[in-house]
Amino acid sequence: MKYTSLFYLTLFLPLTLLAYQLCPQRHRWVVLLTASYFFYFMASLTLILYLWASTLCVYAVGLGMGRCDPLTHGRKRLLVWIGVGVHLALLAVLKYGPFIAGVANDVLALWPAAPHLPVFKLAVPAGLSFFSLQAISYLADIYQGRTKADTNLGRVALYMAFFPTIIEGPICRYEPTAAALYAGQPLNHHDIAYGSQLLCWGLFKKMVIADRLSPLVNNLFKNPAESGGVLAVLAAVACTIQLYADFSGCIDISIGTAQMFGITLPQNFRQPFFSTTVTEFWRRWHITLGTWLKDYIFFPLSMSPRIKALGRRAKQRHGRRFGQIIQAIIPLLAVWMANGIWHGAGWNYLFFGAYYFVLVMLGLIFEQPLETLAARLHIDRKAWPWRALQMVKMAVIVLVGELMFRASDVASGLAMLRSIFTGWDWKMLTDGTLLQHGIYGNDYMVLLAAGVIMLAVDICHEAGISLRDWAARLRLPIRWTLYVTLILLVVIFGAYGEGYQPVDPLYANF
Amino acid sequence: MRINKNIVKSVSFVVLTVAIIGLLTPVLAPTKVFNGVMDEPDGSLQYVAFGDSECNAGFSPMEIWKDYGFAGYNCGVSAQRIQDTYYLVDKVLEHQQPQAIFLETNLIYRHMLTVDEVQASYQHLVERMLPALRFHARWKQLLDPLAKSDGRDALTAMLKGMRFKTDEKGYSGGPYATPTDQRQRIGILQRMYLDRIVKLCRSKGITLILYASPSPACWNMQRHNGLADYAKDNGLSFIDMNLDPSAYGIDWSQDTYDGGDHLNFFGATKVSRYLGSYLRDKSGLTDRRGQPSYEQWERTLDDYLKKTKDVKAK
Numbered sequence: 024m025k026y027t028s029l030f031y032l033t034l035f036l037p038l039t040l041l042a043y044q045l046c047p048q049r050h051r052w053v054v055l056l057t058a059s060y061f062f063y064f065m066a067s068l069t070l071i072l073y074l075w076a077s078t079l080c081v082y083a084v085g086l087g088m089g090r091c092d093p094l095t096h097g098r099k100r101l102l103v104w105i106g107v108g109v110h111l112a113l114l115a116v117l118k119y120g121p122f123i124a125g126v127a128n129d130v131l132a133l134w135p136a137a138p139h140l141p142v143f144k145l146a147v148p149a150g151l152s153f154f155s156l157q158a159i160s161y162l163a164d165i166y167q168g169r170t171k172a173d174t175n176l177g178r179v180a181l182y183m184a185f186f187p188t189i190i191e192g193p194i195c196r197y198e199p200t201a202a203a204l205y206a207g208q209p210l211n212h213h214d215i216a217y218g219s220q221l222l223c224w225g226l227f228k229k230m231v232i233a234d235r236l237s238p239l240v241n242n243l244f245k246n247p248a249e250s251g252g253v254l255a256v257l258a259a260v261a262c263t264i265q266l267y268a269d270f271s272g273c274i275d276i277s278i279g280t281a282q283m284f285g286i287t288l289p290q291n292f293r294q295p296f297f298s299t300t301v302t303e304f305w306r307r308w309h310i311t312l313g314t315w316l317k318d319y320i321f322f323p324l325s326m327s328p329r330i331k332a333l334g335r336r337a338k339q340r341h342g343r344r345f346g347q348i349i350q351a352i353i354p355l356l357a358v359w360m361a362n363g364i365w366h367g368a369g370w371n372y373l374f375f376g377a378y379y380f381v382l383v384m385l386g387l388i389f390e391q392p393l394e395t396l397a398a399r400l401h402i403d404r405k406a407w408p409w410r411a412l413q414m415v416k417m418a419v420i421v422l423v424g425e426l427m428f429r430a431s432d433v434a435s436g437l438a439m440l441r442s443i444f445t446g447w448d449w450k451m452l453t454d455g456t457l458l459q460h461g462i463y464g465n466d467y468m469v470l471l472a473a474g475v476i477m478l479a480v481d482i483c484h485e486a487g488i489s490l491r492d493w494a495a496r497l498r499l500p501i502r503w504t505l506y507v508t509l510i511l512l513v514v515i516f517g518a519y520g521e522g523y524q525p526v527d528p529l530y531a532n533f
Numbered sequence: 534m535r536i537n538k539n540i541v542k543s544v545s546f547v548v549l550t551v552a553i554i555g556l557l558t559p560v561l562a563p564t565k566v567f568n569g570v571m572d573e574p575d576g577s578l579q580y581v582a583f584g585d586s587e588c589n590a591g592f593s594p595m596e597i598w599k600d601y602g603f604a605g606y607n608c609g610v611s612a613q614r615i616q617d618t619y620y621l622v623d624k625v626l627e628h629q630q631p632q633a634i635f636l637e638t639n640l641i642y643r644h645m646l647t648v649d650e651v652q653a654s655y656q657h658l659v660e661r662m663l664p665a666l667r668f669h670a671r672w673k674q675l676l677d678p679l680a681k682s683d684g685r686d687a688l689t690a691m692l693k694g695m696r697f698k699t700d701e702k703g704y705s706g707g708p709y710a711t712p713t714d715q716r717q718r719i720g721i722l723q724r725m726y727l728d729r730i731v732k733l734c735r736s737k738g739i740t741l742i743l744y745a746s747p748s749p750a751c752w753n754m755q756r757h758n759g760l761a762d763y764a765k766d767n768g769l770s771f772i773d774m775n776l777d778p779s780a781y782g783i784d785w786s787q788d789t790y791d792g793g794d795h796l797n798f799f800g801a802t803k804v805s806r807y808l809g810s811y812l813r814d815k816s817g818l819t820d821r822r823g824q825p826s827y828e829q830w831e832r833t834l835d836d837y838l839k840k841t842k843d844v845k846a847k
Contacts, residue, residue: 024648024652028652028656029652029655029656029659029660029666030651030652030655030656033659034655064648065648065652068648212539212542212543215543463673465672465673465676503546503549506546506550507549507550507553510550510554511553511554511557514554514557514665514666514669515557515561515665515669515672516669516672517669519669520660520666520667520669520670523670
């Protein structure tokens with residue numbers, strides 16, 4: 024079941040809301056859990072068994088850790104590693120199995136007598152990458168004492184399976200989310216209205232922009248060797264906008280849906296294209312993944328005794344700044360490799376992670392010298408021209424990263440990048456080439472108009488203007504006209520139904 | 534009181550939105566739909582064929598007109614589900630009173646009962662109530678008049694709905710309808726809509742003929758057995774041309790354009806000739822050639838013969 028389907032929007036969601044409201048408060052979590060399992064079954068069928076197994080594992084290991092004597096730390100550590108290990112093993116076998124086996128076979132091929140490993144491609148349950156991270160964060164939080172092991176299986180199950188988050192996140196933490204899910208607060212008009220607003224806005228981004236761009240992006244990346252410079256740039260821009268509109272659109276649908284039930288989910292995007300540095304970009308793009316990696320990989324590693332000792336030694340020999348950089352290298356490398364490989368099993372994803380690791384390290388190394396240089400040149404780094412320049416720099420960095428990310432392999436991505444400098448032909452903009460890649464003049468017009476609307480909304484949000492509050496304050500006829508217009512834009516200009524290939528949420532595949 | 538006011542407001546908003554989407558239907562929904570069959574004069578068709586692409590590519594009504602003088606139409610639609618077919622039959626019968634309906638059976642085993650299919654059925658239901666949802670993409674044609682006249686309408690009218698494919702990509706896999714006692718069950722949804730088509734035809738006194746177009750890629754004996762049971766239980770005729778395709782003249786080296794999935798024009802002419810003879814022998818249809826009200830068919834036949842002459846010469 025897709026969040027954008029008529030089945031979800033006009034049957035499943037309204038019926039779930041109705042059942043939730045009609046049910047006594049203490050049983051509302053049952054409605055949410057039943058709906059979540061139904062939703063997941065419709066998406067993954069019998070692969071729901073993995074979700075159930077993961078839930079039982081998390082619950083049992085959590086209980087085990089909760090019963091550990093605080094003084095017997097070793098047993099608790101063993102249990103957390105079992106729980107985390109089970110989920111990492113699930114990911115390794117189901118998601119990365121073919122990739123790992125392929126790499127192993129490439130290595131084994133160096134020895135003629137070495138055996139050839141069989142490559143199994145197993146069906147991957149929907150949202151595996153997301154619910155695994157939620158499971159690991161719950162166990163790690165219990166281990167670190169940030170939360171207590173929950174004795175209520177229903178609450179744990181709902182945290183793991185809540186239908187708006189199970190496919191694409193946002194990646195939630197147990198402490199604020201599970202209690203809200205279980206509380207069964209009654210529906211209220213404000214939450215329904217605000218949730219619906221956000222849901223419609225998410226549909227607009229996903230169906231009008233991202234899905235309309237899909238044939239263009241697929242076409243441009245299908246034959247990387249044929250793409251000239253103009254097409255390579257178009258491919259990078261189109262896939263970046265598609266990814267943003269798709270993922271942020273689906274997240275808006277998720278957050279909006281949850282809000283209808285009175286549940287606040289964490290934000291996942293905060294106008295990422297207004298970033299001026301790489302680290303800022305990742306604080307604004309896929310925020311919940313970034314904070315997860317920071318809390319469960321970066322901090323534990325950078326605070327480990329060995330890394331700290333390494334930093335201390337470097338500081339003693341080469342100064343404080345160098346010590347800080349050395350102490351950050353290994354945790355950052357782990358974070359960015361994990362970020363890359365989390366997105367998929369392929370060298371291009373590892374390249375993507377390495378690309379951002381190098382950029383972050385360069386930022387760290389040159390931060391101080393650049394500050395000094397800017398001060399000497401009397402450059403006001405907070406002035407808007409400087410910030411605008413930095414945003415353009417970031418746009419280029421992001422476009423290159425997304426091009427490599429979306430390419431089928433590293434070689435194709437590099438070939439497309441190379442073509443920007445070797446095969447530039449301005450004529451392609453006017454000779455009809457752009458109309459031969461899956462979308463036509465009318466599509467470009469819709470994309471341009473919708474893109475301007477999306478940009479305007481992001482500008483307002485960046486300026487601190489809450490458009491939802493503004494819309495809610497409008498007089499009823501004007502407000503309704505605005506809402507109906509948004510819905511009609513989705514209904515008429517959405518890329519769905521006859522003549523369009525259905526497009527799965529892009530991040531559901533990661 | 535406050536809650537009631539909010540509920541009234543919410544319901545009013547939903548009703549208003551649905552009404553506005555409903556009002557878009559006359560703007561967005563095309564006047565001519567369903568493969569051009571609605572362009573045929575009311576009550577002029579003696580038989581109509583329905584199905585998916587197996588029917589659409591593998592059945593030529595003009596061959597039957599040429600040989601037997603029976604006026605018919607190919608309403609096959611690529612990848613069509615049986616529930617869509619039911620509504621199409623229902624719609625066509627509002628304008629036509631055929632004596633016979635051919636139903637190509639591949640669609641009965643398409644899109645078996647899956648969660649996707651349940652959702653698709655629901656979507657179809659909503660789209661029937663709000664056609665603007667189905668035809669929303671026609672804003673492009675409304676804005677671009679050139680898109681309306683790309684010549685496809687004229688070709689479809691001349692071929693009476695058939696998809697004209699002349700490519701040849703042979704099938705060399707040998708016999709595929711291997712005898713077995715196993716039977717493939719018809720899915721719940723498929724059976725429900727098949728029953729509805731049967732009932733609809735009975736209520737209008739129309740002879741429903743099930744036929745399986747030759748297709749090694751789509752057919753097997755399990756399916757044959759399953760459908761033969763259904764046909765027997767419901768007193769229907771079932772022509773399975775897969776049991777011995779050579780009996781109908783099918784030459785797998787040249788009568789398919791995609792290696793044995795669909796028939797090409799040459800295969801379609803052979804299937805049509807047989808189904809024409811079947812109509813002549815079993816259905817009591819009368820030859821309409823020479824009748825003033827079918828003059829247009831004679832002109833269409835001239836065009837059809839011109840169109841196919843070069844192909845046949847090759």
